[in-house]
Amino acid sequence: xxxxxxxxxxxxxxxxxxxxxxxxxxxxxxxxxxxxxxxxxxxxxxxxxxxxxxxxxxxxxxxxxxxxxxxxxxxxxxxxxxxxxxxxxxxxxxxxxxxxxxxxxxxxxxxxxxxxxxxxxxxxxxxxxxxxxxxxxxxxxxxxxxxxxxxxxxxxxxxxxxxxxxxxxxxxxxxxxxxxxxxxxxxxxxxxxxxxxxxxxxxxxxxxxxxxxxxxxxxxxxxxxxxxxxxxxxxxxxxxxxxxxxxxxxxxxxxxxxxxxxxxxxxxxxxxxxxxxxxxxxxxxxxxxxxxxxxxxxxxxxxxxxxxxxxxxxxxxxxxxxxxxxxxxxxxxxxxxxxxxxxxxxxxxxxxxxxxxxxxxxxxxxxxxxxxxxxxxxxxxxxxxxxxxxxxxxxxxxxxxxxxxxxxxxxxxxxxxxxxxxxxxxxxxxxxxxxxxxxxxxxxxxxxxxxxxxxxxxxxxxxxxxxxxxxxxxxxxxxxxxxxxxxxxxxxxxxxxxxxxxxxxxxxxxxxxxxxxxxxxxxxxxxxxxxxxxxxxxxxxxxxxxxxxxxxxxxxxxxxxxxxxxxxxxxxxxxxxxxxxxxxxxxxxxxxxxxxxxxxxxxxxxxxxxxxxxxxxxxxxxxxxxxxxxxxxxxxxxxxxxxxxxxxxxxxxxxxxxxxxxxxxxxxxxxxxxxxxxxxxxxxxxxxxxxxxxx
Numbered sequence: 262x263x264x265x266x267x268x269x270x271x272x273x274x275x276x277x278x279x280x281x282x283x284x285x286x287x288x289x290x291x292x293x294x295x296x297x298x299x300x301x302x303x304x305x306x307x308x309x310x311x312x313x314x315x316x317x318x319x320x321x322x323x324x325x326x327x328x329x330x331x332x333x334x335x336x337x338x339x340x341x342x343x344x345x346x347x348x349x350x351x352x353x354x355x356x357x358x359x360x361x362x363x364x365x366x367x368x369x370x371x372x373x374x375x376x377x378x379x380x381x382x383x384x385x386x387x388x389x390x391x392x393x394x395x396x397x398x399x400x401x402x403x404x405x406x407x408x409x410x411x412x413x414x415x416x417x418x419x420x421x422x423x424x425x426x427x428x429x430x431x432x433x434x435x436x437x438x439x440x441x442x443x444x445x446x447x448x449x450x451x452x453x454x455x456x457x458x459x460x461x462x463x464x465x466x467x468x469x470x471x472x473x474x475x476x477x478x479x480x481x482x483x484x485x486x487x488x489x490x491x492x493x494x495x496x497x498x499x500x501x502x503x504x505x506x507x508x509x510x511x512x513x514x515x516x517x518x519x520x521x522x523x524x525x526x527x528x529x530x531x532x533x534x535x536x537x538x539x540x541x542x543x544x545x546x547x548x549x550x551x552x553x554x555x556x557x558x559x560x561x562x563x564x565x566x567x568x569x570x571x572x573x574x575x576x577x578x579x580x581x582x583x584x585x586x587x588x589x590x591x592x593x594x595x596x597x598x599x600x601x602x603x604x605x606x607x608x609x610x611x612x613x614x615x616x617x618x619x620x621x622x623x624x625x626x627x628x629x630x631x632x633x634x635x636x637x638x639x640x641x642x643x644x645x646x647x648x649x650x651x652x653x654x655x656x657x658x659x660x661x662x663x664x665x666x667x668x669x670x671x672x673x674x675x676x677x678x679x680x681x682x683x684x685x686x687x688x689x690x691x692x693x694x695x696x697x698x699x700x701x702x703x704x705x706x707x708x709x710x711x712x713x714x715x716x717x718x719x720x721x722x723x724x725x726x727x728x729x730x731x732x733x734x735x736x737x738x739x740x741x742x743x744x745x746x747x748x749x750x751x752x753x754x755x756x757x758x759x760x761x762x763x764x765x766x767x768x769x770x771x772x773x774x775x776x777x778x779x780x781x782x783x784x785x786x787x788x789x790x791x792x793x794x795x796x797x798x799x800x801x802x803x804x805x806x807x808x809x810x811x812x813x814x815x816x817x818x819x820x821x822x823x824x825x826x827x828x829x830x831x832x833x834x835x836x837x838x839x840x841x842x843x844x845x846x847x848x849x850x851x852x853x854x855x856x857x858x859x860x861x862x863x864x865x866x867x868x869x870x871x872x873x874x875x876x877x878x879x880x881x882x883x884x885x886x887x888x889x890x891x892x893x894x895x896x897x898x899x900x901x902x903x904x905x906x907x908x909x910x911x912x913x914x915x916x917x918x919x920x921x922x923x924x925x926x927x928x929x930x931x932x933x934x935x936x937x938x939x940x941x942x943x944x945x946x947x948x949x950x951x952x953x954x955x956x
Contacts, residue, residue: 324364339363342377344463344471352463354407359460362403369403373412376401376458384453385432387594392416392676393456399497401458413461415468415494416676419453419476422484426451433595439844454590456676465491492679507667520544521932543939546932563629563805565875566622568887569868573622576615581713583609587771590677601771601842611838613769613785614864616716617794621865623720624727624798625805625872631731632806641732650724654717655697656937662696665689665711685711706782715786722788723795730799745800752792757858759784767853768838784857794865801869805876813877820879823870831867834860 327335339345343363344356362370376398378391393414401412421429430440455476459468469489476487524544531541542548587597600606635641666689670682689710695701696710699721709715730748734741759765765780775781784790815823837856840846875884 324361325366335364338374341475342374342457342459344459344467346471347463347467348470349462349464349467351407352460352467355405355410355460355462358403358405358407358410367403369401369410372397372401373458376412376414376456378456383592385429386592386596388592389451389594390454390590391456392454393458395456395495395674395676398458399495408462411461411496412458413463413494413496414456414458414676415465415489416454416456417469417472417476418488418493419455420486420488421451421453422486424484433598435598436844439598454676461496465489465494468494492683493676495674495676495679503671504667510663510667517932521546521936543936549930549936563626563872563876564888565872565880565884566626566887569618569871570622572887573615573618576612576618580609580612580615584771588775602844604836604839607836607839610768610771610842611835614834614861617791617861617865618868619716620720620723620791620794621798621801621868624723624795625802626798627724627727628731628799628802629806630802631727632735632803635735641728641735643728646728647725650721652937654721655699658714658717659697661711661714662689662693666693702786702788706786707777709776709786712776719786719788719791720795723792727799730796731803734803742800745796749793749796749800752789752796753858753862756784756790756793757854759787759790760854760857761850764848764850765853765857766848767841767856791861793862797862797865797869801872805872808877813879815879820874823874827867827870830863834864834867 339360343360344352345360347353347356359370359373363374372394376394378393381388381391395414398412398414401410403410427437427440457468457472469487472489473487476485521544524541525546527541528545528547601610631641631646665685669686673682688705688708689696692701692705692708692710695704696714696718699718701709702715702718702722706715730741730745732741733744763779763784765784769775769785770778770780772778837860841853841856871880871883871887874880875887878884880887
């Protein structure tokens with residue numbers, strides 16, 4: 262009851278502060294106020310006399326007449342939002358100006374008060390973030406005798422104790438057992454974000470001292486911690502400036518775009534479109550577009566893989582969008598408790614295995630291409646094998662690293678934007694080299710540059726070591742097959758051992774602290790743990806190559822059984838993750854370890870059957886859909902207000918992401934990737950010709 266009374270007192274006090282807005286609006290209609298001073302007045306010696314005159318008029322301004330009740334509320338508002346006891350003298354003087362302006366109902370002072378947070382509704386459903394009026398605060402500008410006053414937007418972090426959290430969870434009928442289970446999912450790192458608008462001259466320490474005392478007085482007896490740093494405050498003056506390095510990259514990008522446009526115009530004007538100049542062909546969007554949209558393909562192309570990769574990309578993107586929606590502030594974040602228990606959420610929570618589809622397909626294509634090459638050439642060019650792959654992957658990756666390390670701060674703004682972009686930018690500034698060397702999963706797993714690129718690190722390391730599997734399969738098939746099985750069992754065994762030893766819960770932990778968890782750093786992104794799907798892909802690519810062109814007969818009963826088993830395997834892997842989220846499910850060490858070590862293999866075996874059936878004519882309409890030519894090509898830290906989490910809103914954002922991804926990916930491919938690959942192919946071709954001439 263004491264907790265409820267204190268919460269009611271806090272609610273009543275904040276509601277009273279909101280009431281003054283209505284009073285102010287009504288009073289301003291009948292009161293005579295001073296004429297607003299235009300924003301962004303430029304001071305100069307010529308207008309000193311005018312400034313002195315304005316200062317005298319400022320001294321003569323008087324408060325609007327209020328009733329006794331209105332006056333009491335106004336005093337309460339001023340005591341809450343004006344820093345009249347600040348240690349910094351300029352902050353204290355400008356806060357005094359704010360008090361006078363608010364009593365006189367001046368527009369800039371009302372805007373400053375209006376920009377500060379009041380207690381929001383929906384706290385018990387998880388509406389924990391109140392941004393205030395971010396842009397309105399930063400636009401405030403007022404000339405006073407104590408200097409120009411600009412708005413400074415600061416966001417406090419109010420961290421509640423466990424007792425308060427358990428009480429609030431009790432309002433939603435969350436048992437103690439369920440509380441412990443969802444602690445990492447919904448509760449860990451929970452904080453109330455509350456924003457204020459104050460004069461820009463006020464340092465964060467003075468702001469924290471004032472509002473910490475105010476909040477503690479209102480929440481007396483409650484276990485809370487209030488924090489604020491200068492990084493949590495923003496003014497117009499803190500807008501990031503462009504550096505010389507950024508200008509250099511922009512000039513380089515501009516030169517590439519100019520070359521692309523010039524070559525495209527020349528290509529369009531060419532009277533013989535079939536034979537453009539080689540340099541023009543490299544950069545022309547027209548020539549590269551023909552390649553991108555070409556329907557021609559060689560006989561060895563596995564067409565169904567285009568559909569599998571496209572669907573997997575969409576699955577990954579949808580999953581990331583949902584996870585982002587879960588981790589960033591929403592006005593109904595506690596609804597996630599019920600959403601997680603719903604089986605529809607399992608499609609997202611259990612969807613991390615879609616990444617293994619890429620590992621399997623990548624391993625299969627590497628194996629298939631390797632055996633086609635060595636069979637045709639009767640030799641294995643080790644240098645070409647590594648150089649081509651490194652250039653093809655690292656060049657596009659380097660562009661992304663440059664954007665994240667240099668430009669990301671210019672892409673948005675908002676109360677949480679600084680901490681959001683720094684979390685993305687600093688790892689790329691410090692560890693760009695480990696990202697481009699594809700070793701960051703081991704060197705800096707807790708500080709990843711572009712977290713999604715953990716997958717590229719895994720795939721590149723697998724590619725580098727794949728000859729240890731492929732070469733023995735080519736030269737000594739029996740020994741190579743034994744070696745393949747041994748490496749697969751070794752990867753599964755390591756996965757099981759680490760899951761058992763560290764007592765990992767089956768499935769991905771849902772927490773906004775995911776990247777800091779030991780599971781993510783030492784298990785989820787560890788190449789030696791995730792290798793089994795890639796090894797299966799290497800073996801399967803060899804099997805596809807050996808059976809190429811052969812007629813594999815299968816009866817209807819066998820095909821039907823294979824499709825049913827595949828559906829069961831893949832469905833069980835996804836839905837199987839749901840059991841670990843259920844309230845009445847107790848942790849079982851063996852069950853969790855078995856699921857983590859074997860579920861990914863079960864998923865890719867289902868993918869393997871789909872590819873096998875499509876390649877050998879048993880895919881039916883599935884092969885027709887996956888082989889469609891259309892499959893051959895493919896906002897949260899800057900938010901000013903919390904979003905609403907629901908399946909509809911997340912899917913709506915997913916499809917918007919999909920369109921942006923396709924358009925951006927196509928432009929990047931035409932303007933950058935294709936030109937680089939063409940130049941690389943030309944250089945390698947010339948080098949091979951020189952070697953043949955010398956021999």
